Amino acid sequence: MDDELDVSKFSSSVWKKILKIILKQKWLLISMMLVMACVALLDVLTPYLMSKTIVVFFGENPDFSLKYQYLLYFVIIAVLYMILIFSFIYLAGKLEVYTADKLRQETFVRLQELSFSYYDKTQAGWIMARLTSDSRKLAEIISWGMIDFIWGLATMSGILVMLYITFWRLALIVTALVPIILIFSTLYRKVMLNAQRKVRKTNSQITGSFNESFLGAKTTKTLVLEDKQNKEFTDLCFDMKKKSVRAAVKSAIFFPTILIIAYIGVGLTYRFGAGFVMGEFAGLIITADVLFLFLDYTTMFFEPVMNISRFFAELQQAQASAERIVSLIETKPDIVDRDxxxxxxxxxxxxxxxxxxxxxxxxxxxxxxxxxxxxxxxxxxxxxxxxxxxxxxxxxxxxxxxxxxxxxxxxxxxxxxxxxxxxxxxxxxxxxxxxxxNLGYVLQTPHLFNGSIKDNVLYGKKDATIEEVMEALRIVRADEVVKKLDDGIDTQVGEGGNKLSIGEKQLISFARAIVKDPSILILDEATSSIDTETEVLIQDAINKVMKGRTTFIVAHxxxxxxxxxxxxxxxxxxxxxxxxxxxxxxxxxxxxxxxxxxxxxxxxxxxxx
Ligand SMILES: Nc1ncnc2c1ncn2[C@@H]1O[C@H](COP(=O)(O)OP(=O)(O)O)[C@@H](O)[C@H]1O
Ligand SMILES: [Mg+2]
CATH class of the missing domain: 3.40.50.300 (P-loop containing nucleotide triphosphate hydrolases)
Structure with a gap:
């Protein structure tokens, strides 16, 4: 459904909503910014210190009395790096976990509120993908991307400041390349995005197909549809492979191209820098250590630029995920109470x-x-x-x-x-x-939740006593079934209750409806999977349970x-x-x-x- 959304445009409204969720972690974000700014500062200072070291120890007047002092500088830098790197990995990890968790919670809450009609229209696989891969992907990109982005901005600004302070004429070369890289990456991003989008669409089809095949495994077998299903699945996988390779090639081209532009910048700095060193340009002379500092900075400079453009590229990639999650979070249930x-x-x-x-x-x-x-x-x-x-x-x-x-x-x-x-x-x-x-409802296709039989009956009335649970089970004759199980009412029913037969599941869900003592009781073919013998037994129970309530029974x-x-x-x-x-x-x-x-x-x- 929403895979059809146009994601080639950057949609700020979607990101604003995601941002609102992240901004709830204000302190985490602020500490991340501080830490990354410090990292950037260290990154920028290190080449400067290097260049100073060269001058102090290898320059015209070497001064070896400073050797311990300089050694100390480098030790301090190393220790600071250790602390900072630890902190940002910790902080980004924390933000990632928090974001994924928050997104899952928000989508989950919405899933609880949505009405039957939504589930009629929406594939379980689609929802699962939102809850799992989309929220994870989004959280990962946001948290680690944010680190890249903050670091990138800080480092870039730091380097530019240093370059202009040292020798603004050479700094111009570096600055001139920035718009070229930005324009190229913005344009190329669109190409990558489209390819990525195709992959995701196929992926979501594959997830849907998986889901169908799990849920319908038995039906498939009885109808001997394995061959047909296999063929369809193989086609889907082939399609996926083709599109993934295409997307991979496209993104593989991206960074080398940026690198070429970056190294043109480095080359130009060499060329003109050397010119300045040798006094080619109207007597403006720089020393070799300044040139080295420049080359260092220029090489360093393109990494943050690439990081920033990668951050935006990833944001665009994740936009599809973001839009789907936001669309789910914002789906209005059809059936809602008035204000x-x-x-x-x-x-x-x-x-x-x-x-x-x-x-x-x-x-x-x-x-x-x-x-x-x-x-x-x-x-x-x-x-x-x-x-x-x-x-x-x-x-x-x-x-x-x-x-x-x-x-x-x-x-x-x-x-x-x-x-x-x-x-x-x-x-x-x-x-x-x-x-x-006030409603007790036993479905034609009973569903139990993962947990014990007791847990499942308690879903009907969470504060029921153990006696009430036993009584409910006894009324629907499920006590006989329970007795036969190894762990009695503590027996685990498995996911969806699939460790029990449908008839047993129906009895348990019947008990679950009854323990609530509802004013209205609805049995929609609730006895259709119970064998005739047991049904005769629980008929008596049904008659008893019907007393004093409005009952709707659909039965054959x-x-x-x-x-x-x-x-x-x-x-x-x-x-x-x-x-x-x-x-x-x-x-x-x-x-x-x-x-x-x-x-x-x-x-x-x-x-x-
Ligand atoms: N979720 C649904 N979406 C669309 N049509 C439905 C849905 N559920 C039932 N129907 C249609 O409504 C009609 C009545 O179905 P239903 O009330 O389930 O019948 P019964 O319970 O008597 O077998 C059928 O034509 C069925 O195809
Ligand atoms: Mg029916």
Whole structure:
């Protein structure tokens, strides 16, 4: 998506935002500047001291009584260098760690706030790349680049001052080359940048592809797509190689060219300097030690110029990273609370639960329109009224809109038109945090966090006692599963809970929803991966858990649906039939057909198994 951003221009607004983050470390920056200024001062003073040494010991009147004094000078310089080099490596390292950390935190916070729709549109690989490689790269370039830059500026100014003080006529030669180098590097930078940008784009495709292949590894195997995927990946890698080599060649040309310009400068200084030494120019004479000092300074002079231009080149390279990170940090979640709502209830990261009203559980969809995108509406003028404590079952074909209805109720998405009332008030009048803290939701594809089973249940209610955790597990019959595991509830579930089967994951996430004691409970095909035997067992639990709460259950199995107070048959986003099990059977309509076809099969399955 944002890879398409035009990064050939230097965008100061992006850097201003990054700078704002770094400037929070004022003291670190100030110490870095001081240290680098000292380094530059030493760098500039050393050739001067050298040239003085030559005069004192090898000049016309050598004075050896000064030898210890000069030795001391050099020892002091060496010690100072040691201290300064240690300090700047330490400071830059610290700034790098801080910056990477800060960027990751800011992006992470934003990721927490973004709504479902963002994750629909955005590849996990893309986000991972922002969190890992972009933030690292940016931090590295900023901190070490800053060192180069400060040192470069200080050294350049120091040398120029020394050159002009010593012999301004020769200093002019050096000065004349500065604009040439700056202009050349600015122009050439663009070329390098473009090449670099192409590499990054391919790299992000490769990351995406990796990610796809991890997440879809099993699917790939069952569909025997390995060959196709391999071929696509090989093409991508080939592309990457080609573009990387091209970018490498382009940046390899850069520094030698600068060096050529620099050595032209050194050559000219030689030529004219020697001329001055030999008195070629109207009797203006300099001594050999001054010429050596000049040559020293001239050679030294181009290093900081190159450093500075490299700093800008790297900044431009990193601009793509910076823009992507800033774009992520600045992405506005689609679903946010209004300011007046935040004032009362707080925002997601700083909630004010003391102001939360008790959620009773009356629910009303009032003329709700909804579509995921411009392509069309999934729900059109959808109306539904449910009293608190009612259990509602949604049945219907895949794609008919069942999940959409419950996702709207959870405010993972909001109606495009119309309103959803909870306890008689549009739910947008209260905070997302308020709703979600009263909501238990078990997904079709359960997700557990890396950690133990206990940790995962505690995500539902962080101050739950161990008894509450055990009770929740017992209600959903997960205690049986837990008992079989080596470490009981302290068993690590692995990343995404992948050490457990989907059915087990579902039971744990069910327990996690229940421990919260939510007013609204939503089970979206939550039992689809649980085997029939276990389901019969937890059916009893579901019935118990449903008491006193508004429950929405999306399920295929008759046993889960049959006891619901209200069954809705959903077709193409509309309520086709509504009523209790017996009412709907008596209708002899869609539900009756479904019942006959699907539920009877299920019964037969049960009998066979
Ligand atoms: N995140 C999404 N983005 C775009 N379209 C979606 C998204 N989720 C579901 N849909 C579409 O909305 C319709 C209803 O889907 P859904 O509510 O998931 O059905 P069900 O849960 O009944 O199987 C389907 O046509 C589906 O393709
Ligand atoms: Mg669904």
């Amino acid at each position: 007046d709502v935040i004032k009362i209830y707080g925002d997601i990261l700083n909630p004010k639960p003391e102001n939360y009203e008790k959620l009773i559980g009356d629910i009303e969809f009032n003329h709700v329109d909804f579509g995921y995108n411009e392509k069309g509406l999934i729900l059109k003028d959808f109306n539904l009224k449910v009293k608190a404590g009612t259990s509602v079952a949604l049945v219907g074909a895949t794609g008919s809109g069942k999940s959409t209805i419950v996702n709207l109720l959870c405010r993972f998405y909001e109606p495009t038109k119309g309103e959803i009332l909870i306890d008689g008030k549009d739910y947008r009048n209260r905070s997302i945090g308020w709703l979600h803290s 199995r008759l046993s889960t649906i049959i006891n619901s107070d209200l069954i809705l048959v959903i077709m193409d986003g509309e309520i086709k039939e509504a009523g209790t099990h017996s009412e709907l059977l008596a209708l002899k309509g869609e539900y009756y057909n479904l019942y006959k076809n699907q539920f009877i099969n299920e019964k037969m399955d049960n009998m066979i198994s």
